[in-house]
Amino acid sequence: MxxxxxxxxxxxxxxxxxxxxxxxxxxxxxxxxxxxxxxxxxxxxxxxxxxxxxxxxxxxxxxxxxxxxPPLSLSPPASSSQVTVTENIDNTRQDSTEDLPPPSSPPPPPPPSPPHSSPPLSPSASAPAPAVAPLRYQAQETVTFNLTETCLLFLHRGDITKWFVDGQSDAIVNAANKRLLGGGGVDGAIHNAAGPDLLQACKEIPEIHPGIRCPVGSARITRGFQLPVSHIIHTVGPMYDLEEDPESKLSDAYRSSLDLAKENEVKYIAFPAISCGIYGYPYEEAAEVSLTTVRDSANDLKEVHFVLFEAPAWKAWVEEANELFEQT
Missing domain, CATH: 1.20.5 (Single alpha-helices involved in coiled-coils or other helix-helix interfaces)
Incomplete structure (x- = not known):
């Protein structure tokens, strides 16, 4: 089983x-x-x-x-078909370019200036004197008047050592002493700003009497050196309490300065408050003498400036000018 x-x-x-x-x-x-x-x-x-x-x-x-x-420049030459296509594109571009207006020809270049030639004057250089204070000098305060038909009067509150117009036909006036060797006030400020060459130039001015290079009421001129102006006119004003006729001596100082400026082709001149301060001449009387003198002797000048450091002096000149002249 x-x-x-x-x-x-x-x-x-x-x-x-x-x-x-x-x-x-x-x-x-x-x-x-x-x-x-x-x-x-x-x-x-x-x-x-x-x-x-x-x-x-x-x-x-x-x-x-x-x-x-490989880059394009190393590629083999284009085939005949490529050349045909390129030619067609170029022809199309040429046809489209022909429809555009022809480009305007550039303006001819300006003729070259001759060597050693001075640059052309700006329009403002040949224009008449402006009716407002020039921008070349910025003072704390300025008021402008018509001194004569062809000359303007500027009253500045500021520093006379910084005043200038063009550095070629401008001059400031120094309230100097008889020796012309510097001193205090405006005289010392101008000598410090102009540098040591100014003192050397003053020493070269011959003495007309022992220790006197510039008598009261007369004027002498030097270069501006380190100042922005071309010239410095040195004048000696009277001591108010010592001179028998301080008014005539002060007027002589302004007139001699203006005459010397014209002889040296100065067109713009700036004055301080001559004989004021340590010489004791009152501002109001000095303003009247100075303004009337420059009004009568400012021929051939374009502008007369007063640059006054002290506020009371500036106010006295402005008040007197408002009585004598018209503001611009």
């Missing part, structure tokens, strides 16, 4: 084997489904990775191909 059973087992029919396989498949269908899902995910990831790496490789190959591409 054992032999028969073994024989029967060996020769089991195929239908029973198929049924057994189906049974096993049903039993493990969930496991097989899970394995199939895992396998599909693996295939999907593998394919996607291969595609991405393939794209990167194509970009790298393209970049390397661009780097290895």
């Amino acid at each position: 054992l032999v028969m059973a073994t024989t029967c087992h060996k020769h089991k029919p195929k239908s029973s084997i198929f049924v057994s396989s189906l049974t096993l498949l049903q039993r493990y269908k969930f496991f097989l489904s899970f394995v199939a899902v895992l396998f599909s995910a693996y295939l999907y990831s593998t394919i996607r990775f291969e595609l991405r790496e393939g794209g990167k490789m194509s970009d790298i190959q393209a970049e390397s191909h661009e780097e290895l591409t």
